[in-house]
Amino acid sequence: MKEIYLDNNATSKVDDAVFEEMRPYFCNLYGNPSSMHFFGGQVQKKIDEARSRVAALLGADPAEIIFTACGTESDNTAIRSALEVFPNRRHIITTRVEHPAVLTLCRNLTKHGYRVTELNVDGAGRLDLEELRKAVDEDTAIVSVMYANNETGVVFPIEEVGQIVKEKGALFHTDAVQAVGKIPLNMAASTIDMLALSGHKLHAPKGIGALYLRKGVPFRPFMVGGHQEKSRRAGTEATASIIALGKACELAGQSLEEENTRVKGMRDRLERELMTIIPAARINGGGAERLPNTVSIAFEFVEGEAILLLLSEKGICASSGSACTSGSLEPSHVLRAMGVPFTCAHGSIRFSLSRFTTDDEIDAVIRELPPIIHRLREISPFGRELLK
Amino acid sequence: MWDYTDKVKEHFLNPRNVGDIPDADAVGEVGSLACGDALKLFIKLDDNKERIVDAKFQTFGCGSAIASSSALTEMIKGKTLDEALGVTNQEIADFLGGLPEEKMHCSVMGQEALEVAIAKYRGGPLPVHHDHGHDQEQEGEIVCKCFGLTDGFLKKVIAQNRLHTAEQVTHFTKAGGACGGCIPKIKELIAEVLGEQKQDAPKKPEKLTNLRKMQLIQEVLENEIRPQLWTDGGDLELIDIAGTVVQIAFRKACAGCASSGYTAKFVEQKLRDLVSDDITVEEVAQ
Numbered sequence A: 001m002k003e004i005y006l007d008n009n010a011t012s013k014v015d016d017a018v019f020e021e022m023r024p025y026f027c028n029l030y031g032n033p034s035s036m037h038f039f040g041g042q043v044q045k046k047i048d049e050a051r052s053r054v055a056a057l058l059g060a061d062p063a064e065i066i067f068t069a070c071g072t073e074s075d076n077t078a079i080r081s082a083l084e085v086f087p088n089r090r091h092i093i094t095t096r097v098e099h100p101a102v103l104t105l106c107r108n109l110t111k112h113g114y115r116v117t118e119l120n121v122d123g124a125g126r127l128d129l130e131e132l133r134k135a136v137d138e139d140t141a142i143v144s145v146m147y148a149n150n151e152t153g154v155v156f157p158i159e160e161v162g163q164i165v166k167e168k169g170a171l172f173h174t175d176a177v178q179a180v181g182k183i184p185l186n187m188a189a190s191t192i193d194m195l196a197l198s199g200h201k202l203h204a205p206k207g208i209g210a211l212y213l214r215k216g217v218p219f220r221p222f223m224v225g226g227h228q229e230k231s232r233r234a235g236t237e238a239t240a241s242i243i244a245l246g247k248a249c250e251l252a253g254q255s256l257e258e259e260n261t262r263v264k265g266m267r268d269r270l271e272r273e274l275m276t277i278i279p280a281a282r283i284n285g286g287g288a289e290r291l292p293n294t295v296s297i298a299f300e301f302v303e304g305e306a307i308l309l310l311l312s313e314k315g316i317c318a319s320s321g322s323a324c325t326s327g328s329l330e331p332s333h334v335l336r337a338m339g340v341p342f343t344c345a346h347g348s349i350r351f352s353l354s355r356f357t358t359d360d361e362i363d364a365v366i367r368e369l370p371p372i373i374h375r376l377r378e379i380s381p382f383g384r385e386l387l388k
Numbered sequence B: 001m002w003d004y005t006d007k008v009k010e011h012f013l014n015p016r017n018v019g020d021i022p023d024a025d026a027v028g029e030v031g032s033l034a035c036g037d038a039l040k041l042f043i044k045l046d047d048n049k050e051r052i053v054d055a056k057f058q059t060f061g062c063g064s065a066i067a068s069s070s071a072l073t074e075m076i077k078g079k080t081l082d083e084a085l086g087v088t089n090q091e092i093a094d095f096l097g098g099l100p101e102e103k104m105h106c107s108v109m110g111q112e113a114l115e116v117a118i119a120k121y122r123g124g125p126l127p128v129h130h131d132h133g134h135d136q137e138q139e140g141e142i143v144c145k146c147f148g149l150t151d152g153f154l155k156k157v158i159a160q161n162r163l164h165t166a167e168q169v170t171h172f173t174k175a176g177g178a179c180g181g182c183i184p185k186i187k188e189l190i191a192e193v194l195g196e197q198k199q200d201a202p203k204k205p206e207k208l209t210n211l212r213k214m215q216l217i218q219e220v221l222e223n224e225i226r227p228q229l230w231t232d233g234g235d236l237e238l239i240d241i242a243g244t245v246v247q248i249a250f251r252k253a254c255a256g257c258a259s260s261g262y263t264a265k266f267v268e269q270k271l272r273d274l275v276s277d278d279i280t281v282e283e284v285a286q
């Protein structure tokens, strides 16, 4: 069975061109970029090129890019660095809907004497900037607000957030793992001090990420050891992966427009058709600005894992914000923070498209999903009422 | 992705006995939309009101919840009410070739719905379970507010399934899986159940055949000693019994634990107290 892969916010296909770019750096060009000989030196050149490519996608300077192992490492590095830089500031601000890479860290830090404010969101997943304005004070070391939400695709007004943060002199970090490559970014005209990105969400392999660190922003490394990455991140460079990330960023820059036209068009069509055909459904975050590739849709009276399993039978890969798939027993923290009604909180499904998604694949979902929901509602003691 | 058995998948994809029985003799409802799963079970009895001739269900929940409901209806058809009451959640799981531990609460939900249905049919108080709504009196005190679970119900599941960690209780009942506020109380309940089991433990017998002695050693290890180690994340395995020498190997947290020598002594003392004075315990590396 050929898969219909609509789970690109979880991870994405490595672009063939990206793979070709990295391939020589395993068995042939395996030199250590730190070496003095030509063999390492030629790898160093490719790494420089990769750094420039990543910087170009972000509208940043190459010197502002630090390669890491993943988005989570970048997030952890940024937040811990800010706390070390400001030892007298004991307050962190984040949001209730952050990715665990940020949220778990912040919650752990409360055990070490830090005060953490988790900003609320409204029913559409939007931040209340007034709440932020009230929360940030002279004790705030860092504000970490995600660029776009992985589950709903809701995009936060990052520059407005940044303005408020800067007024109080705190550092501003954003987890942009879902945003990079999907919406245009320009660090040159931004309030962001630090930004985390992850390779495998934009068609590079897993195990490579980057941290954007604005020039002049004080920094303390998370990993110490060798002098790699200008002593900002020790450890021998993951050369092939870094080169892959560079290529992936170059391609992402070239397909930004496609993401916001063709991909968005497919997402919109999927959403529209499903909402027309299936009764008692709602788009999570529908009232907010969203990523062009993501739709989170909730169906009343059915449970997400059951939907996913039946979709999977048809080769369709999606994900759910529901409890049962993750082994947790509650709806996702994002949907709970948004106050999604309990009648459908357990029945949310996320489709996340990419530039590799085709119209035929969208057609297949529009064809296969409605009968699945109907069937589960027939089995459900609550859904039967609806069908009458 | 869950590692579901083929039987679970098959019962999920082709659930048996979905629907309702308009003139059902007994109906049992457990769970709710807010909880994330719910089951409504319909039972029809034969003319003598003895045997179950038909059973149907409606389930809101994940794949294994639907499969467990389907399995339950298949299992109870043809049984008398008393026989049906004897069906345990483990048997439902076994019927399906096993469930991932995190999903055991699905089988518990099946057993529960059955008990509620039969209790309602027979009249009298409902078994100590979920919040059944407010129409009928219920016993016990609510321990887990998030999922509306009583102490009586939790203790029963703990005892029946020999649960020994709060995490397992969450897997089997969902208690503790939301806000987590009830976890300390769950730990108390586990300790209570372990304590009660200990009291019923057999006293040291007078004279033993060799075979009986070996059986007894195994029982004491299973019922008395391992559950205690589990509470600290440890475990042991019985390697051999040669005469009065019991060879054990420590597992999990106990393996390589600095105080394992002390633990071995504890095991020896237990076996001497409960089986025979001449037992010695040897720790072997395996």
Ligand code: FES
Pocket (backbone or CB within 6 Å): B143, B144, B145, B146, B147, B175, B176, B177, B178, B179, B180, B181, B182, B183
């Ligand atoms: S009270 Fe049990 S999980 Fe919240």
